[in-house]
Amino acid sequence: MHYLDILKEAVLELSFSKPLREGLTHLLEHVAKKMGYRHMSLAIFDPISQMIEFTIYSGYAKVPQKTYAPGEGIIGQVVKEKKPIIVPVMGDEPRFLNLAFNRDIQDLKRLSFIAVPVLLKNNDGLAEIFGVLTADIPRRSLEILKEQSEFLELLAIIIARHTSYLQDELTKKHFLPEFGKGDESEVQKEKIVFSSKAMSKIMTQISQVAPSKATVLLRGESGTGKELIAEAIHKLSKVKDGPLIKLNCAALPADLIESELFGHEKGAFTGAIHTKKGKFELAHKGTLFLDEIAELSLEAQAKLLRAIQEGEIQRVGGEKVIQVDVRIVCATHQPLEKLIQEKKFREDLYFRINVFPVYIPALRERRDDILPLAEHFLEYYANEYNKKIKRISTPAIDLLVQYHWPGNVRELKNCMERAVLICNEEVIRTYHLPPTLQTAESSATDIQLPFAEAVAKFEQEILIEALKKAKGNMLQVARELKASYRVINYKIKKYNINPKKFVR
Ligand SMILES: Nc1ncnc2c1ncn2[C@@H]1O[C@H](COP(=O)(O)OP(=O)(O)O)[C@@H](O)[C@H]1O
Ligand SMILES: [Mg+2]
Numbered sequence: 001m002h003y004l005d006i007l008k009e010a011v012l013e014l015s016f017s018k019p020l021r022e023g024l025t026h027l028l029e030h031v032a033k034k035m036g037y038r039h040m041s042l043a044i045f046d047p048i049s050q051m052i053e054f055t056i057y058s059g060y061a062k063v064p065q066k067t068y069a070p071g072e073g074i075i076g077q078v079v080k081e082k083k084p085i086i087v088p089v090m091g092d093e094p095r096f097l098n099l100a101f102n103r104d105i106q107d108l109k110r111l112s113f114i115a116v117p118v119l120l121k122n123n124d125g126l127a128e129i130f131g132v133l134t135a136d137i138p139r140r141s142l143e144i145l146k147e148q149s150e151f152l153e154l155l156a157i158i159i160a161r162h163t164s165y166l167q168d169e170l171t172k173k174h175f176l177p178e179f180g181k182g183d184e185s186e187v188q189k190e191k192i193v194f195s196s197k198a199m200s201k202i203m204t205q206i207s208q209v210a211p212s213k214a215t216v217l218l219r220g221e222s223g224t225g226k227e228l229i230a231e232a233i234h235k236l237s238k239v240k241d242g243p244l245i246k247l248n249c250a251a252l253p254a255d256l257i258e259s260e261l262f263g264h265e266k267g268a269f270t271g272a273i274h275t276k277k278g279k280f281e282l283a284h285k286g287t288l289f290l291d292e293i294a295e296l297s298l299e300a301q302a303k304l305l306r307a308i309q310e311g312e313i314q315r316v317g318g319e320k321v322i323q324v325d326v327r328i329v330c331a332t333h334q335p336l337e338k339l340i341q342e343k344k345f346r347e348d349l350y351f352r353i354n355v356f357p358v359y360i361p362a363l364r365e366r367r368d369d370i371l372p373l374a375e376h377f378l379e380y381y382a383n384e385y386n387k388k389i390k391r392i393s394t395p396a397i398d399l400l401v402q403y404h405w406p407g408n409v410r411e412l413k414n415c416m417e418r419a420v421l422i423c424n425e426e427v428i429r430t431y432h433l434p435p436t437l438q439t440a441e442s443s444a445t446d447i448q449l450p451f452a453e454a455v456a457k458f459e460q461e462i463l464i465e466a467l468k469k470a471k472g473n474m475l476q477v478a479r480e481l482k483a484s485y486r487v488i489n490y491k492i493k494k495y496n497i498n499p500k501k502f503v504r
């Protein structure tokens with residue numbers, strides 16, 4: 001019963017909307033106290049650096065000194081095997097390295113140690129490890145320790161989802177600081193915002209491939225962020241101090257593309273008054289981003305293939321062979337495989353650029369990203385247009401999250417810019433969003449809401465906002481909305497709103 005009570009308290013603790021770290025730290029402190037543990041810690045496994053970092057801990061006087069690699073020490077062993085380990089006496093266990101917290105000799109004799117994995121099943125049904133939960137326990141018998149280990153395993157299940165967020169946070173740090181250069185507004189503009197698992201995986205892939213010279217092929221619908229990711233690859237690459245040259249192959253007529261790519265000599269064709277360097281030359285010792293690569297003519301494709309394979313080019317109308325050392329990143333929203341069958345895209349070029357394909361899902365396939373992106377753009381445009389807008393109302397969030405976003409992040413960005421422009425309140429509400437979103441659910445019929453329904457929706461929104469602000473106090477809501485308590489009570493019943501939900 002004792003264990004159950006503590007687990008119950010843990011669940012409750014996590015249900016409060018506290019900042020993640022604060023909540024977890026508090027939870028560990030609470031559990032340690034109730035269970036008589038000397039210390040507790042939560043170490044997070046970082047899948048990019050493959051290191052295990054102590055992120056949350058309670059009861060230790062020292063700041064943790066050390067990160068572990070999988071297989072190293074007890075903590076590393078737990079990550080590697082995904083199984084709990086019980087150490088009856090710290091000082092007797094050779095694998096117990098005591099590096100992170102540097103406990104003294106007395107403690108090593110007096111303490112037992114338990115480390116359990118924090119796991120969640122991923123979509124494939126495989127257990128994915130996010131971290132290790134540990135406890136320093138005044139010496140106990142093995143029997144009791146086994147019981148304690150089971151208790152900790154349950155606690156690990158309870159905190160697994162939260163731990164996965166901490167892992168996301170940890171992995172993000174690998175790429176975000178890279179964008180910290182330059183002035184503030186630039187940082188804001190170029191930040192890659194995400195919280196979906198799908199995007200985390202992509203960011204992991206990107207940070208792995210960026211430092212190599214491998215050609216990257218970015219695939220995904222228009223507006224999914226391909227160009228932004230190409231920029232990130234350059235920034236994380238070894239040639240980040242070199243140039244990043246972009247060419248949108250869809251933007252130029254076929255006969256100009258070649259001279260754009262490879263340059264031309266003076267007099268090569270009518271209008272070639274000066275010798276001009278092509279994008280390949282300009283990108284020497286840097287990155288060349290070829291956007292909409294499927295738009296290239298078959299002829300240009302052949303020349304591009306040669307340039308990539310040989311690492312040399314010739315200017316249009318020129319004899320000289322010029323050596324180029326260029327990292328190539330390509331992007332397309334086209335189905336290349338189909339184009340190959342239709343003989344519109346060269347298969348050999350496809351194989352050459354398809355070394356490291358990255359598929360960026362449409363925004364509707366990673367809805368977890370919608371809200372963070374919306375908030376990011378809100379902050380960005382509120383700043384840009386000098387408006388004091390603090391947040392997005394709950395009904396408006398619902399609309400944003402439900403919408404199918406055919407234009408992906410670009411459309412969301414435009415939508416938020418428009419909302420900020422027309423908003424004269426502190427909150428973005430449904431009526432600041434474009435009509436296409438308002439009818440998202442009924443998009444098949446595409447009718448506007450009937451007047452009565454629109455009014456009802458508006459009323460509910462106002463009520464919910466006021467309830468939130470008043471933490472469920474209906475008298476206060478009535479005062480705030482300058483209505484009688486009776487009317488408010490009636491409407492709340494009518495719309496089936498539960499004011500208790502807002503009590504905190
Ligand atoms: N994850 C993201 N975080 C922040 N901004 C994004 C993100 N994805 C896309 N954007 C923004 O959306 C717009 C469209 O992205 P872009 O990279 O041009 O898409 P694509 O090249 O796939 O058409 C750009 O303004 C870009 O900055
Ligand atoms: Mg683009």
